[in-house]
Amino acid sequence: METNGGALIRFRLDPRSGVPAYRQLVDQVRQAVSLGILCPGDKLPPVREVVRQITINPNTVHRAYRDLEAEGLVRGEQGRGTFVLDGVSPSTTPKRRSELQRELGAWMARARRAGLDDDGILALVATAMNTGPPDNDKGER
Amino acid sequence: METNGGALIRFRLDPRSGVPAYRQLVDQVRQAVSLGILCPGDKLPPVREVVRQITINPNTVHRAYRDLEAEGLVRGEQGRGTFVLDGVSPSTTPKRRSELQRELGAWMARARRAGLDDDGILALVATAMNTGPPDNDKGER
Amino acid sequence: METNGGALIRFRLDPRSGVPAYRQLVDQVRQAVSLGILCPGDKLPPVREVVRQITINPNTVHRAYRDLEAEGLVRGEQGRGTFVLDGVSPSTTPKRRSELQRELGAWMARARRAGLDDDGILALVATAMNTGPPDNDKGER
Amino acid sequence: METNGGALIRFRLDPRSGVPAYRQLVDQVRQAVSLGILCPGDKLPPVREVVRQITINPNTVHRAYRDLEAEGLVRGEQGRGTFVLDGVSPSTTPKRRSELQRELGAWMARARRAGLDDDGILALVATAMNTGPPDNDKGER
DNA sequence: GTGGTCTAGACCACG
DNA sequence: GTGGTCTAGACCACA
Numbered sequence: 036m037e038t039n040g041g042a043l044i045r046f047r048l049d050p051r052s053g054v055p056a057y058r059q060l061v062d063q064v065r066q067a068v069s070l071g072i073l074c075p076g077d078k079l080p081p082v083r084e085v086v087r088q089i090t091i092n093p094n095t096v097h098r099a100y101r102d103l104e105a106e107g108l109v110r111g112e113q114g115r116g117t118f119v120l121d122g123v124s125p126s127t128t129p130k131r132r133s134e135l136q137r138e139l140g141a142w143m144a145r146a147r148r149a150g151l152d153d154d155g156i157l158a159l160v161a162t163a164m165n166t167g168p169p170d171n172d173k174g175e176r
Numbered sequence: 177m178e179t180n181g182g183a184l185i186r187f188r189l190d191p192r193s194g195v196p197a198y199r200q201l202v203d204q205v206r207q208a209v210s211l212g213i214l215c216p217g218d219k220l221p222p223v224r225e226v227v228r229q230i231t232i233n234p235n236t237v238h239r240a241y242r243d244l245e246a247e248g249l250v251r252g253e254q255g256r257g258t259f260v261l262d263g264v265s266p267s268t269t270p271k272r273r274s275e276l277q278r279e280l281g282a283w284m285a286r287a288r289r290a291g292l293d294d295d296g297i298l299a300l301v302a303t304a305m306n307t308g309p310p311d312n313d314k315g316e317r
Numbered sequence: 318m319e320t321n322g323g324a325l326i327r328f329r330l331d332p333r334s335g336v337p338a339y340r341q342l343v344d345q346v347r348q349a350v351s352l353g354i355l356c357p358g359d360k361l362p363p364v365r366e367v368v369r370q371i372t373i374n375p376n377t378v379h380r381a382y383r384d385l386e387a388e389g390l391v392r393g394e395q396g397r398g399t400f401v402l403d404g405v406s407p408s409t410t411p412k413r414r415s416e417l418q419r420e421l422g423a424w425m426a427r428a429r430r431a432g433l434d435d436d437g438i439l440a441l442v443a444t445a446m447n448t449g450p451p452d453n454d455k456g457e458r
Numbered sequence: 459m460e461t462n463g464g465a466l467i468r469f470r471l472d473p474r475s476g477v478p479a480y481r482q483l484v485d486q487v488r489q490a491v492s493l494g495i496l497c498p499g500d501k502l503p504p505v506r507e508v509v510r511q512i513t514i515n516p517n518t519v520h521r522a523y524r525d526l527e528a529e530g531l532v533r534g535e536q537g538r539g540t541f542v543l544d545g546v547s548p549s550t551t552p553k554r555r556s557e558l559q560r561e562l563g564a565w566m567a568r569a570r571r572a573g574l575d576d577d578g579i580l581a582l583v584a585t586a587m588n589t590g591p592p593d594n595d596k597g598e599r
Numbered sequence: 600g601t602g603g604t605c606t607a608g609a610c611c612a613c614g
Numbered sequence: 615g616t617g618g619t620c621t622a623g624a625c626c627a628c629a
Contacts, residue, residue: 047306053199055612062194066299069292092614127291132300135287139304142283146276150267151210153305158207159273160301163280164294165188196619222601233621238603246387255601255628329588335485337604340476348581351574363616374606379618396613396616408573414582417569421586424565428558432550433492435587440489441555442583445562446576447470478627515629 043080044073048089056091060099061106068108068123070132079109079117184221185214189230197232201240202247209249211273212266220250220258325362326355330371338373342381343388350390352414353407361391361399466503467496471512479514483522484529491531491542494552502532502540 044067048059067073080088082096100117103109111117127135146156185208189200208214221229226237241258244250252258268276287297326349330341349355362370367378382399385391393399409417428438467490471482490496503511505519523540526532534540550558569579 053196054194057612058194062295062298066295066302069296070299095613098612127296131290132292135283135290135292136300136303138283138286139300140307142276142279143304145279149272149276151273151276152267154203154206155210155267156305157203157301158211159277159280160298161207162277163284164297166281198619224601233623235622236620239619241602243387246384252602253629254603257601335477335481337476339604344577344580348577348584351578352581365616374608376607377605380604382617393617394613395618398616408575408578413572414574417565417572417574418582418585420565420568421582422589424558424561425586427561431554431558433555433558436485436489437492437550438587439485439583440493441559441562443489444559445566446579448563480627518628521627 043078046080046085046089048091057095057099057102060085060096061102064099064103064108065106068119071127071129073119075119075121075123077119079103079119081116183213183218187221187226187230189232198236198240198243201226201237202243205240205244206249209260209264210267212268212270214260215266216260216262216264218260220260222257324354324359328362328367328371330373339377339381339384342367342378343384346381346385347388347390350401350405351408353409353411355401356407357401357403357405359401361401363398466501469503469508469512471514480518480522480525483508483519484525487522487526487531493555494550496542498542498544500542502526502542504539 044064046060046063048056052059054062064073064079073079079100082093082100085091085096086093100109100111104111104117108120108123109117110120143156146159151159185205187201187204189197191197193200195203205214205220214220220241223234223237223241226232227234241250241252245252245258249261249264250258251261284297287300292300326346328342328345330338334341336344346355346361355361361382364375364378364382367373368375382391382393386393386399390402390405391399392402425438428441433441467487469483469486471479475482477485487496487502496502502523505516505523508514508519509516523532523534527534527540531543532540533543566579569582574582
């Protein structure tokens, strides 16, 4: 399997989205793991590092890391850092993923040329996601 | 004829998303307008109707409608209803839109077959949206 | 020095006026800003503080603050408070304002001596305001 | 006493004020009476006439007239119209009133030249009214 | 019947 | 402690 040399995830916050900050961090880690961007053993950036990158309160980052730990996705080790746990596996290969990424990029460029703004694109995405075959693990949390 | 005889939008709520309910309603109206699903003069479902459809408090729906009004997208008229204002225009044609919709549906099916779950798909979408050419009117609100 | 070290506005409510409470709060902030009583960076009293001062429900105060935010006059910051935004400027100097205030006080005393009650005075004000040269930015919102 | 040949009041509505429509009508009649613009015996415009002048529902005008009648200010006579009752008296003479009106107009022009907008002017009025000697009949309703 | 205001009170996100 | 969301439910203004 093609690993990936301990990539450091970089967080982004979209204050306009209405999604709570701590939740945006959690989502981004979940997605990175599910895409294989973060692999078992990879380290999450230290809280102080995140605070430097994006303007956010350390408590909020802590909260996100705590949630991820409760979820069984990562493990915080005193004095060392927070690491992605074994047993989580990317759902696809990096190769297949980058293909899909490229295709999607092309589609999105076409959508933009057709005059769609972010709202419009997200509407199409939401529709497609709720229309097609359902996600497998969409059950209760 | 390709107009749309006063279509009634139907709302959905995703409690797992972390997005506040009122905000999900606002987004859905914005998207429907931007896709031409809702046209100027169309009526939003009465608050009490929305309350019946999805389980939600009238105040929350009201809040969403008020926000949309502040945004200049709709207008609440006492005793009559809430209507999409003139001057809002879909960003593309229904024909082009359904093409894009179909293409996206195909892509999403491929992504699912490659093993991606909703989180993974959304991660690719988010990446593509933040990578490609920016949306035109993304400025401050 | 004629600045004003973060003056705290004090709200009043007139239940007889027929004007919704939230709207009275909004108006008072707008006026205070327009008179230079509130300056950029000044903090509005916390919602719970207003609730203590005047007997009113927190939601109603919150609604007023949200409206002011939508209007671009203030900004609510999570966990810190609600602040007057930069870029809003008083329309006149405190000196000129207090002159005008004194002149108006004198006129009002004369009006009262002539037998006018509040209704009568407001009638004259309303007439004068709708008769003279129009306000500059009275356009649609 | 200088009467006034059955002047017909002309109503105005300000939808931006937040004051309910029926209440704006009531206030305008009260003020006109208090200023001697409407005298005992004067007729209020018929509901249909008001509906023509301003865009409003007949029910709303009825409601206002009903309130004024309950207040003892006017009397609706079946098939004839609604009339200002005897016993209500203007608080001042037309002559004194027009003097005050002129003075106020001058003051307001100065205020506008000083850069005040409607909000600012109303703020000064509100302050002056709550600062000076109190109105005589401000008791409970 | 439809939108609008208000109260009471719970709980969450953030600093 | 401070702002934000949500529910439950009453009552008002308007067509």
